[in-house]
Structure formats: structure tokens, C-alpha cells
Amino acid sequence: MRVKKLMVTALFATATLLIGAIMPATISAASNKPIIVGSKSVPESKTVSEIYAIALEHAGYKVTRKQNISNSVVYKAVKTGQVDVYPEYTGTIVTAYLKKNGQGKSAAQMASLAQKGVAKDGLTTFKYAPDDNRQGIGIRTSVAKKYGIKNLSDLQKKADKIRFASQGEFEKRPDALPLMDKTYGKFHFKSIKDYDANLLYKIMEQGKADAAPVSTTDGQLATNKFQLVKDNKNIWPPYNLVPLANKQAVKRYPKMEKTLNKVDAKLTTKAVTQLNKQVGVDGQNYRTVAQNWYNKNMK
Numbered sequence: 302m303r304v305k306k307l308m309v310t311a312l313f314a315t316a317t318l319l320i321g322a323i324m325p326a327t328i329s330a331a332s333n334k335p336i337i338v339g340s341k342s343v344p345e346s347k348t349v350s351e352i353y354a355i356a357l358e359h360a361g362y363k364v365t366r367k368q369n370i371s372n373s374v375v376y377k378a379v380k381t382g383q384v385d386v387y388p389e390y391t392g393t394i395v396t397a398y399l400k401k402n403g404q405g406k407s408a409a410q411m412a413s414l415a416q417k418g419v420a421k422d423g424l425t426t427f428k429y430a431p432d433d434n435r436q437g438i439g440i441r442t443s444v445a446k447k448y449g450i451k452n453l454s455d456l457q458k459k460a461d462k463i464r465f466a467s468q469g470e471f472e473k474r475p476d477a478l479p480l481m482d483k484t485y486g487k488f489h490f491k492s493i494k495d496y497d498a499n500l501l502y503k504i505m506e507q508g509k510a511d512a513a514p515v516s517t518t519d520g521q522l523a524t525n526k527f528q529l530v531k532d533n534k535n536i537w538p539p540y541n542l543v544p545l546a547n548k549q550a551v552k553r554y555p556k557m558e559k560t561l562n563k564v565d566a567k568l569t570t571k572a573v574t575q576l577n578k579q580v581g582v583d584g585q586n587y588r589t590v591a592q593n594w595y596n597k598n599m600k
Contacts, residue, residue: 303569307389308479309433310577314583325476326496329444333363333578334363334365334553335362335363335364335365336346336357336362336364336384336385336386336550336554336557337364337367337384337385337386337550338350338353338354338357338364338365338366338367338385338386338387338388339367339368339370339375339378339382339385339386340366340367340368340369340370340387340388341369341370341371341372341375341377341387342368342369342370342371342372342546344520344577344580344581344587345434345518345573345576345577346368346387346388346589347368347369348576348577348580348587348590348591349388349542349568349573349576349591350366350367350387350388351366351567351587351588351591351592352591352594352595353386353387353388353486353495353536353544353561353564354366355591355592355595356560356561356563356564356595356599357554357557357560357561357594359478359595359599360556360557360560362554362556362557365385367384367507370384370387371509375387375389375527376545379424379545379546379547380422380423380424380547382547382549382550384547385546385547385548385550385554385557386544386545386547386550386557386561387496387544387545388542388543388544388545388593389426389543389544389545390434390540390541390542390543391408391411391412391414391415391426391429391539391540391541391543392411392539392540392541393540394415394418394419394545395411395414395415395418395538396478396538398418399414399415399418399419401406401414401416401418403412403536403539404476404537405535405537406538406539407486407539408429408433408539408599409539410428411538411539411541412429412487412543413456413543415543419545421546423547423549424453424545424546424547425489425545425546425548425551426508426543426544426545426546427543427544427546427561427562427565428541428543428560428565428566428576429541429565429571430541430542430543430560430565430566430568430569431541431568431569432518432541432542432565432568432569432570432572432573433517433518433539433540433541433542433570434516434517434518434538434540434541434542434573435516435517435538435539436477436514436517436537436540437515437516437530437537438453438456438512438513438514438515438529438530438532439502439505439512439513439514439515439519439521439522439527439528439529439530440456440463440511440512440527440528440529440530441505441506441511441512442525442526442527443530444463444511444512444554445454445528445530447463447556448463450464450530451530451531452530452531452532452533453481453485453530453531453532453533453534453536454485454534455530456485456488456512457481457485457486457488458531459485460488460489460490460491461489461491462491462511463490463491463511463512464490464491464492464494464509464510464511464512465488465490465492465493465494465511465512465513466493466495466496466501466504466505466509466510466512466513467493467494467495467496467513467514468496468498468501468513468514469495469498471514474585476537477514480507480536481536484534484536485534488579494509494510496510501514501515502515502519502521502527502594505527506526510548512530515527515529517529517574518570518573518574518577518579519574519577519581520574520575520576520577520578520579520580521578521581521582522574523574523575523582524578524582542565542573543556543565544561544565546558548593564598567598567599570580572594572598575579576590576591576594588589
């Protein structure tokens with residue numbers, strides 16, 4: 302009987318030692334897997350994603366890049382663990398994924414809604430960046446100066462002088478021109494014509510239109526040809542840049558959140574607009590632009 306007890310004790314001790322040896326190795330193996338950093342197919346997402354990747358590499362992680370993911374599947378990709386983290390927007394999370402109304406919400410409120418809303422899908426967000434890529438109206442600088450247009454209230458008063466270029470749905474969407482009409486008064490534009498969304502700046506540059514719907518970090522807004530018409534009644538909610546991550550990945554890579562929070566703190570609207578200009582207007586490679594920004598701002 303005594304021999305049996307000794308054998309059991311020895312076996313238990315051996316098993317304990319084996320588990321102790323295996324567990325750290327398993328954890329270590331998991332953390333040694335590359336972090337999969339994703340992006341959408343648009344230049345801003347790819348550039349910021351590359352900045353994230355560079356920062357994580359400098360933090361000591363291996364990184365696999367998965368860029369050019371379709372907008373329709375990128376959320377599912379991070380939810381299912383095909384991607385560990387990617388740059389998203391608080392407004393997109395709230396309105397597109399959670400199907401909630403963000404109108405009238407502050408940046409902090411939108412960020413809170415986003416973080417709480419994605420938790421059910423095993424996801425989390427980090428600190429949001431100052432960068433705000435919300436809906437806006439862009440106008441040719443020469444036209445804005447000619448008619449003294451600085452904000453949407455000014456634009457409403459001078460609308461009969463302005464040729465408006467749309468992408469085919471802005472004048473119909475409840476949160477677009479109809480909301481402008483409801484808040485600022487009817488916009489009686491001189492004309493409204495529809496064009497391909499990718500050609501709106503070109504159409505304005507060619508003098509065929511004066512104003513158009515834009516995103517507030519478009520690179521063209523960093524040139525002297527165009528400027529943003531201020532939404533002085535804040536009808537459009539904030540779309541702050543924010544890392545969207547799988548919670549399991551956050552556990553595997555404990556330095557990921559702190560690393561990306563440091564990056565996002567320096568990604569202002571002005572900074573991201575300049576990045577977009579370098580890629581979209583000046584024709585520079587987004588990876589080169591991302592590396593240059595990191596070298597200048599994070600080293």
C-alpha cells in the first residue's frame with residue numbers, strides 16, 4: 302500500500318512538472334505567432350494599418366499584413382480571428398455595424414457606444430485618435446472666397462450660386478442633403494448633377510461643379526484648391542479613427558494596446574489629411590509614407 306502511495310505521489314509530481322513545462326511553452330508559442338494587421342481597401346486605411354504594423358514590429362512582435370480587405374467583410378474577419386486588429390472609425394462601428402444613430406453624440410460618447418457594442422462579438426476598441434473622418438462638404442477655394450462661404454449656414458444662403466456635384470445618393474439619403482435642409486434651411490442649389498464618387502474632385506477641378514460631399518480627411522483638402530465647409534451646427538457625428546481588435550489577440554499580445562494607443566495619440570485630422578495627400582494626390586507609395594511618418598513622429 303505504501304509503495305502504491307509513493308508511486309501515485311511520484312506520478313502526480315511528474316505530471317505537475319510536465320504541465321508546468323508545457324504551459325509556458327504554449328503561451329510563448331502563442332505570443333510568437335505574428336500579429337495579423339488588416340486594413341480596408343482605401344488609401345487611408347492602408348496607410349494607418351501600415352503605421353500600426355511598423356509600430357508593433359518596433360515593439361518586438363512579428364507582423365503579418367492583410368490589406369485591401371473589402372468593407373463588407375473586414376468586421377467579420379476580425380470577429381472570426383482572421384485579422385487581429387485593423388484601423389476602423391467609431392462612427393462606422395456605431396452606424397454601420399451596430400445600426401445605431403450617432404447624431405448629436407460627442408467623440409467620447411461615440412467611442413463608448415462603439416466599445417460597448419462590439420464586446421458581444423468578442424471584440425474591443427482601444428483609445429480613439431484625434432483624427433475625425435466624418436461626412437463633410439468640400440468647395441473650391443476660389444468659389445468660397447468669391448461668395449464668403451466658410452460654413453454650411455453661409456452655403457445655404459448662397460446655394461443658388463453653387464453647382465453641386467453628387468455621387469447619386471447624397472441628395473436622397475436621410476442623413477445627407479435632407480438633413481442639411483432640415484437643419485440649415487432648404488439648399489436651393491443652382492444645379493445638382495450626379496457623377497462617379499471617385500471623380501468629384503476632378504469634376505470640381507475642371508470647373509464643372511463648385512461643391513460636393515467629401516470626407517473630412519480627404520487629401521485634396523490639404524491643397525489650396527479645395528477647402529472644407531464647416532458644419533457649424535454639428536449635424537454629422539464624429540468618425541474618430543480607432544483600432545478594432547479581437548479580444549483573444551489582445552490577451553496574446555499584451556503590448557499591442559499600449560503600442561497602438563501611442564500611435565493614435567499623434568494621428569490628428571491634420572496629420573491624416575496630409576498622409577492622404579501624399580498618397581492620393583502626390584502619388585507616393587503608402588508604405589513609404591507610413592514609414593516616413595513613423596520615423597518622424599514615433600522615434
